[in-house]
Amino acid sequence: xxxHLTLEALARLVDEAATRDEHAHLADCEECRGRxxxxxxxxxxxxxxxxxxxxRGDWAVLEARMASEGLVRPEPNLLQxxxxxxxxxxxxxxxxxxxGGVGVGAGLDRMAPAxxxxxxxxxxxxxxxxxxxxxxxxxxVSTADAAADLVRIKERExxxxxxxxxxxxxxxxxxxxxEARMASxxxxxxxxxxxxQEAPADPVLNGFLASMLAERDNTxxxxxxxxxxx
Amino acid sequence: MRExxxxxxxxxxxxxxxxxxxxxxxxxxxxxxxxxxxxxxxxQDYAQEAWIRAIRALPTFRGDARFSTWLHxxxxxxxxxxxxxxxxxxxxxxxxxxxxxxxxxxGDSLLQSRLEQALDRLPDGQREVLILHDVEGYTHEEIGDTxxxxxGTSKSQxxxxxxxxxxxxxxxxxxxxxxxAWNGI
Numbered sequence: 001x002x003x004h005l006t007l008e009a010l011a012r013l014v015d016e017a018a019t020r021d022e023h024a025h026l027a028d029c030e031e032c033r034g035r036x037x038x039x040x041x042x043x044x045x046x047x048x049x050x051x052x053x054x055x056r057g058d059w060a061v062l063e064a065r066m067a068s069e070g071l072v073r074p075e076p077n078l079l080q081x082x083x084x085x086x087x088x089x090x091x092x093x094x095x096x097x098x099x100g101g102v103g104v105g106a107g108l109d110r111m112a113p114a115x116x117x118x119x120x121x122x123x124x125x126x127x128x129x130x131x132x133x134x135x136x137x138x139x140x141v142s143t144a145d146a147a148a149d150l151v152r153i154k155e156r157e158x159x160x161x162x163x164x165x166x167x168x169x170x171x172x173x174x175x176x177x178x179e180a181r182m183a184s185x186x187x188x189x190x191x192x193x194x195x196x197q198e199a200p201a202d203p204v205l206n207g208f209l210a211s212m213l214a215e216r217d218n219t220x221x222x223x224x225x226x227x228x229x230x
Numbered sequence: 231m232r233e234x235x236x237x238x239x240x241x242x243x244x245x246x247x248x249x250x251x252x253x254x255x256x257x258x259x260x261x262x263x264x265x266x267x268x269x270x271x272x273x274q275d276y277a278q279e280a281w282i283r284a285i286r287a288l289p290t291f292r293g294d295a296r297f298s299t300w301l302h303x304x305x306x307x308x309x310x311x312x313x314x315x316x317x318x319x320x321x322x323x324x325x326x327x328x329x330x331x332x333x334x335x336x337g338d339s340l341l342q343s344r345l346e347q348a349l350d351r352l353p354d355g356q357r358e359v360l361i362l363h364d365v366e367g368y369t370h371e372e373i374g375d376t377x378x379x380x381x382g383t384s385k386s387q388x389x390x391x392x393x394x395x396x397x398x399x400x401x402x403x404x405x406x407x408x409x410x411a412w413n414g415i
Contacts, residue, residue: 011392012385039396045341046364051257052264055274059252062278063245071285072245 004029010036014043178223185216237297241288248285255298259305265361266309268350276312280305306362306376313354348398356391363388 005013005025013036018026026033066072192209233254239247259280264273284304291300349357358377362368363384370381370388377384 007393007396008389011389011396014392016385035396039392042345042396042399043364043392045345046360047367049265049342049345049365050261052261053257054260054277055270058256058260058274058277059249061274062252062281063249065278065282066248066285067245069282071243071282072248073243 005032005035007035007039011039014039178219181219182216182223185212185219188212189216233297234293237288237291237293240285241291251297252281255301258298259301262302262361262366263305263309265346265349265365266306266313266358268354268357272312272316276309277305279312280308283308302366306366310358310376313358344399345395348395351398352391352394356387356394359384359387360391360395364392 005022009022010032013022013026026036063072189209189212192205192212196205196209236247236250240251256277260273260277263276263280264270267273267276284301287304291297349361352360359373362373362376363370368376370384373379373384374381379387
């Protein structure tokens with residue numbers, strides 16, 4: 001039998017027609033046919049190589065670089081978004097949040113055992129098994145004036161919480177504390193979800209909730225970035 | 231949100247829209263850039279550069295081609311240019327320790343790993359042609375335009391690359407069989 005076809009010649013035959021001599025050789029040579037089949041399988045396998053997720057932290061580096069080069073505008077933080085919201089919508093959102101918060105608080109109060117009710121009613125944030133939980137303060141009022149006063153108080157508390165959240169987000173004057181930020185975000189998310197039970201289609205509340213959830217994911221990623229790799 | 235809207239917003243510097251594009255296409259961009267780079271250390275830099283170029287050029291995207299195709303071309307060209315500039319290629323040994331394959335397009339993960347290792351060990355010119363043709367589906371004419379060579383050169387390089395890779399895979403297979411024999415598998 002004549003000499004075997006070179007591997008390079010066989011590689012060409014993966015997607016090109018064989019000459020008459022090559023064709024005749026392949027018809028007689030099982031070894032060359034086997035090598036050509038292996039080359040075809042190799043080529044097919046290369047065409048099916050999967051996409052590859054970039055290493056962890058790639059987006060953060062890219063985002064910082066794009067921002068430094070002025071290619072992207074930084075995403076507005078919650079307070080900036082709130083400031084751009086019309087006043088009447090902010091008031092409406094606060095009222096809806098308050099109403100939702102009272103509802104959730106009352107529900108939590110009913111679910112809690114009797115001996116824990118005072119602690120829940122204090123509105124303190126607690127931590128169980130590393131997960132921050134927040135109980136909303138409940139209140140009972142009997143007159144319209146008292147209800148209006150309570151709305152104002154709750155609105156002020158809500159705004160204070162937003163300011164605290166923004167300060168934690170921006171790290172103004174303090175070292176960044178992702179865990180505290182998570183607790184603030186959890187509090188705000190619970191409040192927003194409670195409000196959305198009353199007004200599920202409210203675009204402002206939905207927008208805030210989406211922002212909060214995105215921020216929560218970012219914070220969670222920051223926390224996990226400092227501890228382990230996936 | 232439709233992709234056209236996301237692209238329009240991203241072209242005005244909307245960070246959230248850019249992030250959505252990144253999340254959608256980063257694995258595709260990283261895969262081709264990683265294979266052209268031939269090592270992880272360069273790959274991340276090349277991928278970042280590709281994204282920067284793409285975002286800069288976004289206002290010029292007219293939608294004549296699909297966005298994925300447009301982005302892919304930028305990634306390939308960017309990585310090839312960066313590779314030309316890079317004079318200090320390191321010896322490539324580790325097969326993508328930090329990168330994570332997305333989706334089980336290949337049933338045999340061992341075969342996939344061997345292919346990636348063999349790709350990394352090919353000479354730059356042969357690897358580029360093999361990746362563009364067999365992995366990315368470019369024609370020889372497109373490869374010629376991209377690499378600045380004739381389509382005949384592209385065909386010749388492809389045959390050499392396939393043959394060399396086959397030889398390496400056979401070598402890798404033998405090594406694995408030897409190791410398994412030693413380990414009594």
